[in-house]
Amino acid sequence: MKKILVTGGAGFLGSHLCERLLKDGNDILCVDNFFTGSKINIAHLMASPYFELMRHDVTFPLYVEVDQIYNLACPASPVHYQFDPVQTTKTSVHGAINMLGLAKRLKARIFQASTSEVYGDPEVHPQPEDYWGRVNPVGIRSCYDEGKRCAETLFFDYHRQHKLEIKVARIFNTYGPRMHPNDGRVVSNFIVQALKGEELTIFGSGQQTRSFCYVDDLIEGFVRLMNSRAELTGPLNLGNPGEFTMLELAEKIMKLTNSKSKLAFKPLPQDDPKQRQPSINLAKHELAWEPSVSLEDGLKETISYFRNTLR
Numbered sequence: 001m002k003k004i005l006v007t008g009g010a011g012f013l014g015s016h017l018c019e020r021l022l023k024d025g026n027d028i029l030c031v032d033n034f035f036t037g038s039k040i041n042i043a044h045l046m047a048s049p050y051f052e053l054m055r056h057d058v059t060f061p062l063y064v065e066v067d068q069i070y071n072l073a074c075p076a077s078p079v080h081y082q083f084d085p086v087q088t089t090k091t092s093v094h095g096a097i098n099m100l101g102l103a104k105r106l107k108a109r110i111f112q113a114s115t116s117e118v119y120g121d122p123e124v125h126p127q128p129e130d131y132w133g134r135v136n137p138v139g140i141r142s143c144y145d146e147g148k149r150c151a152e153t154l155f156f157d158y159h160r161q162h163k164l165e166i167k168v169a170r171i172f173n174t175y176g177p178r179m180h181p182n183d184g185r186v187v188s189n190f191i192v193q194a195l196k197g198e199e200l201t202i203f204g205s206g207q208q209t210r211s212f213c214y215v216d217d218l219i220e221g222f223v224r225l226m227n228s229r230a231e232l233t234g235p236l237n238l239g240n241p242g243e244f245t246m247l248e249l250a251e252k253i254m255k256l257t258n259s260k261s262k263l264a265f266k267p268l269p270q271d272d273p274k275q276r277q278p279s280i281n282l283a284k285h286e287l288a289w290e291p292s293v294s295l296e297d298g299l300k301e302t303i304s305y306f307r308n309t310l311r
């Protein structure tokens with residue numbers, strides 16, 4: 001049994017990760033400041049003697065004893081990370097410094113939830129890990145994009161300078177139950193709008209594409225990467241390479257929810273990438289990992305979750 005710290009453990013991905021690690025027979029310490037996370041996301045785990053919840057902000061140092069650290073703490077959706085952009089950068093950068101300091105003291109392996117946003121609005125499709133990206137350093141998304149880029153830098157410097165065992169995953173759009181219902185992410189937006197019979201908001205022409213990974217597939221990738229050979233540091237892309245336009249996604253969701261909603265077209269937000277698609281050759285080769293849940297099956301699970309929560 002390993003003692004595992006999950007920061008941001010009460011959030012969307014964190015709660016699924018805690019659940020999985022607990023099921024695998026580990027002892028979990030979930031740390032969260034509940035900025036976007038919620039106790040409801042982990043309420044079903046609270047009865048276990050091997051699950052512990054701690055309210056803490058990762059921008060402050062943390063002194064605990066664990067064997068592994070998954071660092072997920074950070075608001076992930078534009079509406080939340082742009083609400084207090086200074087705090088977003090602090091969470092990424094000071095949070096990384098604090099968690100890396102903890103890992104250094106404990107000689108613990110540490111995983112970083114990085115993001116496809118480090119590629120910015122890319123000129124290369126799909127994006128391989130050795131592509132350096134095209135990020136605006138002074139835009140409204142920069143607090144998140146540059147914060148995450150700086151966190152990656154810190155992880156690699158701790159690795160080179162202090163020989164820390166690091167695992168950096170670049171996560172692409174992921175969806176599933178326990179997404180925040182109104183955080184502006186396209187899958188939850190469309191589902192909530194369709195279930196409420198409201199218009200589905202399409203930004204721009206709707207021809208921009210995204211790839212969508214179901215949460216269970218992603219969490220499997222996290223666990224495999226964390227437990228991979230010591231030399232494998234990443235960065236490693238985790239996501240689903242299947243590409244869909246926003247119009248295609250809207251149509252699928254309308255069909256699965258039997259919705260009669262109409263589409264409402266709005267202007268594209270600043271620095272919105274036109275296309276984002278992971279190259280997952282490295283994950284396939286190193287972890288024998290690739291997504292297995294189809295968009296249709298994943299959407300059904302997610303729709304059923306939102307049907308229950310919106311009641």
Ligand SMILES: NC(=O)c1ccc[n+]([C@@H]2O[C@H](COP(=O)([O-])OP(=O)(O)OC[C@H]3O[C@@H](n4cnc5c(N)ncnc54)[C@H](O)[C@@H]3O)[C@@H](O)[C@H]2O)c1
Nearest residue numbers: 008011012013033034035036037057058073074076171174
């Ligand atoms: N969901 C995705 O598609 C996606 C894509 C790329 C990267 N990521 C990364 O994965 C991680 C988890 O994302 P998510 O989708 O679960 O988002 P989320 O907002 O649901 O979860 C983030 C969690 O971190 C907590 N948190 C925020 N600031 C904190 C702080 N200062 N101290 C302690 N806790 C703090 C929040 O309360 C929340 O529980 C994030 O680091 C995000 O950047 C997610």
